[in-house]
Amino acid sequence: MDAQILLENALNACVAGLVIGCIYGLMCVGLSLIFGIMRVVNFAQGDLLMLGAYAAFYLVAGWGLLAFLGLAGPFAAAVLAGPIVFAGAWLIHRWLVSQVSGLRTAGSLDEGHFGQLIVTLGLALILQNGGLILFGSTPRAVRTPLSASAWLVEVGIGDTTIFLNKARVIACLVAIVVVVGLWLLLDRTRLGRALRAAADNPTAATYMGINVDRAHRIAFALGSAVTAIAGGLVASYLSFTPFMGLDFVVIMYAGVVLGGMGSLLGAFWGGVTIGFVQQFSALALPPQLQNAAIFVVFLLIIILRPQGLFGRSADRA
Amino acid sequence: MLEVTGLSVAYGGLRALSDVSLAVGEGQFITVVGPNGAGKSTLFKTISGIVPPQGGGIRFCGEDLLARPASDRAHLGIAHVPEGRQVFKSLTVRENIEMGAFPEAGRRHYARTLERIHALFPILEQRHAQLAGTLSGGEQQMLAIARGLASGPRLLMLDEPSMGLAPAVADMIFDRISQIHREDGLTILLVEQRVAEALELCDRGYVLETGRIVLDGPYQTLMNDDRVRRSYLGIGDEES
Ligand SMILES: Nc1ncnc2c1ncn2[C@@H]1O[C@H](COP(=O)(O)OP(=O)(O)O)[C@@H](O)[C@H]1O
Ligand SMILES: [Mg+2]
Numbered sequence: 001m002d003a004q005i006l007l008e009n010a011l012n013a014c015v016a017g018l019v020i021g022c023i024y025g026l027m028c029v030g031l032s033l034i035f036g037i038m039r040v041v042n043f044a045q046g047d048l049l050m051l052g053a054y055a056a057f058y059l060v061a062g063w064g065l066l067a068f069l070g071l072a073g074p075f076a077a078a079v080l081a082g083p084i085v086f087a088g089a090w091l092i093h094r095w096l097v098s099q100v101s102g103l104r105t106a107g108s109l110d111e112g113h114f115g116q117l118i119v120t121l122g123l124a125l126i127l128q129n130g131g132l133i134l135f136g137s138t139p140r141a142v143r144t145p146l147s148a149s150a151w152l153v154e155v156g157i158g159d160t161t162i163f164l165n166k167a168r169v170i171a172c173l174v175a176i177v178v179v180v181g182l183w184l185l186l187d188r189t190r191l192g193r194a195l196r197a198a199a200d201n202p203t204a205a206t207y208m209g210i211n212v213d214r215a216h217r218i219a220f221a222l223g224s225a226v227t228a229i230a231g232g233l234v235a236s237y238l239s240f241t242p243f244m245g246l247d248f249v250v251i252m253y254a255g256v257v258l259g260g261m262g263s264l265l266g267a268f269w270g271g272v273t274i275g276f277v278q279q280f281s282a283l284a285l286p287p288q289l290q291n292a293a294i295f296v297v298f299l300l301i302i303i304l305r306p307q308g309l310f311g312r313s314a315d316r317a
Numbered sequence: 318m319l320e321v322t323g324l325s326v327a328y329g330g331l332r333a334l335s336d337v338s339l340a341v342g343e344g345q346f347i348t349v350v351g352p353n354g355a356g357k358s359t360l361f362k363t364i365s366g367i368v369p370p371q372g373g374g375i376r377f378c379g380e381d382l383l384a385r386p387a388s389d390r391a392h393l394g395i396a397h398v399p400e401g402r403q404v405f406k407s408l409t410v411r412e413n414i415e416m417g418a419f420p421e422a423g424r425r426h427y428a429r430t431l432e433r434i435h436a437l438f439p440i441l442e443q444r445h446a447q448l449a450g451t452l453s454g455g456e457q458q459m460l461a462i463a464r465g466l467a468s469g470p471r472l473l474m475l476d477e478p479s480m481g482l483a484p485a486v487a488d489m490i491f492d493r494i495s496q497i498h499r500e501d502g503l504t505i506l507l508v509e510q511r512v513a514e515a516l517e518l519c520d521r522g523y524v525l526e527t528g529r530i531v532l533d534g535p536y537q538t539l540m541n542d543d544r545v546r547r548s549y550l551g552i553g554d555e556e557s
Contacts, residue, residue, distance in 0.1 A: 190419075197405050197416045204403040207365055208468070209391030209420045 008160045013279040015162050019172040021275020023233050025268035026175040027248060028255035029182065030227030032267030035256065037199040037219035039111065040101050043120040045227055045252055046245025047127035048085060052228025053235040053244060054131065055081035057140050074142045074167070075174055078232025082178075082225040089224035093217045096123065102216045106202055124245065131242030141239035146170065171233035178229055179268055182222070186264065195219055227252075250291055251278075254298040260307055273297075318343045318504055319364070319472055324373035326359050326528075333359040334528045336373070341472065346498050346505045350512045350549065351525035357508040358400050360525070361476050365397045366390055378471065392420045394471030400480065402461040406450030410441055413449050413460055417467030426469055433501070434463040437493050455486040462490075466497070473497070474506045479514070487511065491518065512549035516540060524549075 031045045042048075059066045059077035066073040066080070098104065100119050105112025146166040153162040186192035198205040198215035205212055234240070234248070251274050259270030274294055281293035319341040326334040333356045341347045351357055362368040364375060366387030375382040377393060385393065396417075405413050414434065418427045435442040438459040444452065449460055458478055465473055475494065479487035495518050498505050509515035516522050522539045524532040532542060539545050 190415075193408070193412055193416060194419065196408060196412075200405040200407050201403055203367060204399060204405065205416075206367060206387050207391060207397040207399060207403075208416050208464070209388055210416075211386070211388040 004158050004160060007157065008162075009283055010280075011155065011160065011162055013283055014276070015164065016168075017276035017279035018272065019164070019168045019275070020279065021272035022172040022175045022179075023168075023230055023271075024251055024255055024275045025271030026179055026233070027227045027230035028252050028259065028267040028271035028274075029179055029264055030223040030225070030230065031252045032223075032256045032259065032262065032264055033182070033226065034220055034223035036262040036264065037195055037223075038101055038216045039199075040097065040116050040220075041113070041120070042220075042223075043117070043249070044123040044127060044245075045224075046247075046249030047124050047131070048089065048224045048245075049227045049231035049234070049248050049252075050131060050240070050242060050245045051085050051088065051127065052078070052081040052231030053240050054135050054140070054242075055084045055228065056232035056235045057142050060142050061140070071144060071146060074144050074146075074236040075170055075233070077142070078171070078174065078229055078236065079178075081232035082229040085228035086221045086225035089221040090217060092123065092224075093220040097220060098213060098217065102213050103202060103206075128242055128245065135242055137241055139239040139241050140235075142235045144236060147237050165237065167237045171236055174233060175230065178226060182226060183264060191218070247291070251294065254294050257298065258301055318345075318378055319506070320374075320376045321360075321364070322374045322376075324360070324363060324375065325371040326356070326363055326368060327371050332528055334363070334370075337525070337528070337530055338373075339523055339530065339533075341504060341506050344502055344504055345521065346507070346519045348507045348509060348515045348519035348522045349525055350509055350515055350522060353510065354527075355525045356528040357525055358476055359528075361397060361399070361474055361508060364390075364474065365395065391468055391470075392422075394422065394469075396465035396468045396470035396473050398461045398465040398473070398475045398478065400476040402454075402457040404449040404452070404457050404460050404464070406448065408449055409446055410449055410452070410460055411445040413464050414441070414467045417464035418469070420468050422469035423467050427467070430467055430469060434466055437466075437496065438463055455482050455490070458482065458486075458490055459493075462493070462497075466503075470503070472504045472506060474508075476508050477510060478507075479509065479511050488514075491515075494518065512545070 027049055031042065034040060034042050056074065056077040059080055060073045066077050069076050096119055100112050100115030105115065144167055149166050151164040151166060153164060155162060186195065194210050195215050195218065197208065198210055198212045202212045255270035255274045256267045258273055259266030259268070277294055277297045278290050281290050285293055321337060321339045324334055324337040337360065349357055349360065359368060363370050364382070370383065377395065380393065382390065405416060408416065414431065418424050423430065440456055441459060441463055444456065449457065452460060462478065478490050478494065482490065491514050494505065494507065497503050507515055507519070516536055516539055519536055521535050522533065523530050524545065532539065532545065
């Protein structure tokens with residue numbers, strides 16, 4: 001009997017890890033895109049995720065623009081959070097980030113990393129505290145009836161059952177579609193090739209007629225939008241405050257480093273791995289130690305495989 | 318087609334080009350030779366717009382180039398094949414060529430240009446799916462030239478295409494460049510340290526030393542000049 005409970009718990013952790021992991025994977029992909037193409041470590045990524053969550057909240061619950069969509073509303077809102085944050089990030093790059101990155105700092109002593117650290121950390125603080133002023137500190141949630149219901153799957157071993165939270169499963173599917181779409185965009189289109197060329201060799205890309213500054217702006221806005229969609233998806237099953245970015249930035253960095261910095265698909269699998277680690281640690285550890293478990297795995301991998309679990313560090317963006 | 322007048326460039330306080338003037342006419346093959354550090358690459362980078370000049374002017378097909386951002390110049394018809402090849406290492410051979418065809422002119426005739434590129438460099442067709450970073454130096458140089466051709470340029474600028482290549486490979490590259498000029502009628506501006514081979518190809522040559530043009534003229538004039546013979550061709554009583 002004990003063995004069966006153990007099996008059931010393990011199976012459920014596995015499935016929950018995969019489902020949550022795909023959403024983590026999506027947010028990691030956004031961070032990795034920005035790093036892979038711009039070589040900028042964006043410390044404000046968690047707060048862009050927070051903006052995505054609030055965008056989804058206001059679209060569905062706050063102003064209720066999308067309430068008419070019923071059960072699909074929260075997910076449509078999460079996807080719409082993408083273009084909204086894309087526009088915001090476009091302006092942020094134009095006014096702030098481009099001042100300390102790209103061709104402007106290429107060839108300078110530290111390649112602008114010091115300036116980038118200060119600007120993105122400052123941006124994180126502005127977004128957190130700006131969020132506090134605008135959105136208030138009351139925890140918000142985009143509750144749907146789906147958040148509290150599950151599909152039950154009988155595995156066929158005794159009465160072992162897997163619980164699939166409906167909201168999370170749909171969010172996971174949306175995340176997979178967005179990642180595949182982004183991968184196709186980068187791999188197959190002219191714009192994607194131009195972004196990769198600008199990442200590979202900015203000077204040569206300029207000789208080809210690519211406006212590298214603009215390519216970076218697109219990469220920054222796209223990476224922010226992807227993470228914001230993940231934020232919108234998180235909002236469909238978790239309550240959040242303007243400081244939610246702090247929790248998720250840990251997950252994102254762990255995932256991206258696990259996957260190998262700069263590799264998009266690696267970052268996705270890194271995120272999935274973090275999902276697994278988190279859900280399995282929940283079996284044995286109290287909730288407040290779950291992030292610690294992520295860190296322990298993170299450190300182990302840095303020690304054992306510094307190039308990341310998947311792919312090489314010089315992998316294709 | 319290209320007119321450079323009184324161009325001066327400095328890096329910080331260091332003068333790299335002083336009062337350089339040079340002209341390239343439609344259909345011509347122009348060569349600039351000079352020793353290491355003379356400012357040849359700086360000249361190209363200024364024409365391509367990634368190094369700002371202190372003074373002077375650059376006109377291309379009647380247009381003031383200095384008024385246009387660097388990323389416009391490929392679209393105006395200037396293809397820059399940079400020193401050290403600078404291929405996109407993480408992209409495949411074919412993707413590199415496709416990147417070359419980024420400007421409108423390159424896209425319009427892409428299929429025909431690709432055929433021409435494969436005729437000139439068959440190895441690039443065989444290696445089309447390989448990552449450019451895994452090619453040999455000679456192959457990367459061929460790819461860099463192919464990428465330049467793919468833009469459908471009006472002017473092809475080549476910065477030391479023979480650098481670091483075995484003599485046989487360098488000869489092959491020079492042959493192809495000459496072929497491109499003869500058969501496609503493409504206007505070419507070549508910068509080289511291999512003076513004998515480079516001057517042999519050109520209609521007109523310039524000698525650049527420490528940022529100044531010290532001599533210019535048609536092939537015969539340069540080859541008969543004592544200074545060129547002594548310092549660059551190793552003919553005469555002094556060592557090169
Ligand atoms: N980015 C740079 N910063 C400072 N000095 C430079 C830079 N690039 C070139 N130089 C200097 O400018 C001069 C000309 O260099 P370059 O144009 O590369 O010469 P060449 O191509 O003829 O060998 C050299 O003295 C070189 O040291
Ligand atoms: Mg040079």
